[in-house]
Amino acid sequence: MIEVWGRVTSINVQKVMWTAAELGLEWRRHDVxxxxxxxxxxxxxxxxxxxxxPVLRDGDTLVWESHACVRYLAATYGSDALWPSEPGARAAADMWMEWASTTLIPALGPTFIQLVRTKPEARDLSLLQASMKRTAEAFAMLDAHLRDRDFVAGDRLTMGDVPVGCATYRYLNLNIERPELPDLARWYRTLCARPAFRTHVMVPLV
Ligand SMILES: N[C@@H](CCC(=O)N[C@@H](CS)C(=O)NCC(=O)O)C(=O)O
Structure with missing residues (x-):
């Protein structure tokens, strides 16, 4: 059984829990x-x-950094599914995980913090506006990428879908105006049909 330390409302914990559930692993989570x-x-x-x-423990193996945790679980328990064995296919998944870390989540973060975790009177509107613009640009890029594929790395769910999937749930559930993103919406609907995503990612935004 794996153990995870982290609260359910953390996007980084959600990535790990979704992955563990997707792989059918037994887990125990500690609220921290x-x-x-x-x-x-x-x-x-x-x-x-x-x-x-999050922190993840699997026997003697201890991992922190959510994407390292997702990669560890996918590589250890994902056979050829979440962790594509062919290096090129794996890189296709991996680059979207890196892009989520370096581009998408830093763009979205201030929008989320300002709208969900900051009282209206304390909001920094110029920060919010800049973040919303960068976020819309990043999601437009993801939407274009998904135009001719079912998942970010091809025709099936991989670890590459995990960070961007968690961020997409947040983006689509914020009370903001968004551009039409039809291919993102189609891909997101397939995520919403997965019990592991519904249980661990689709939780109230707080
Ligand atoms: N790069 C780290 C970031 C981890 C992180 O920022 N975690 C936040 C929650 S999303 C945290 O621990 N915040 C302090 C807290 O929840 O008390 C990762 O991906 O795991």
Whole structure:
């Protein structure tokens, strides 16, 4: 059985839990972070000196950084499914994970924080506007990529869909105006049909 430390409302924890559930793994999750606290406890810091969730333990293997956790689970338990064995196919999945880290989630983050976690009177509107613009550009790029494929790395779900899928749930459930993104919407509908995504990602935005 794997163990995960992290609160259900964390996008980074959601990536790991969705992956674990997609692979049919048995898991135990410990509520840590946010209102739960615990990230500065010596026992937690000993596992992750960054003091951030998620942390994953599988036997003697300890992993932090959500994408490292997703890759570890996909490589260990994903056979040729979430972790494509052919290096080129795997790189296609991997590059969208990196893009989520470097481009999509940094663009979306301020929009999410401002609209969901900041009181209206305290919002920084210029930060919000800039973030919404960068986010719309990033999702337009993903929409164009999905125009002629079912999933980000081809015709089946891979680890590459996980970070962008979690970010897409947030984006499409914020109360904002969005451009039409028909191919993103088609791909997102297939994610919503997956029980693991519904259980671990489609949770209330707080
Ligand atoms: N790059 C890290 C970022 C981890 C991170 O920022 N985690 C946030 C939650 S999404 C956190 O631990 N925040 C402090 C808290 O929840 O108390 C990853 O992908 O795992």
């Amino acid at each position: 972070g946010g209102a739960w606290g615990g990230t500065t406890e010596p026992s937690f810091v000993a596992m992750n000196p960054n003091r951030l969730v």
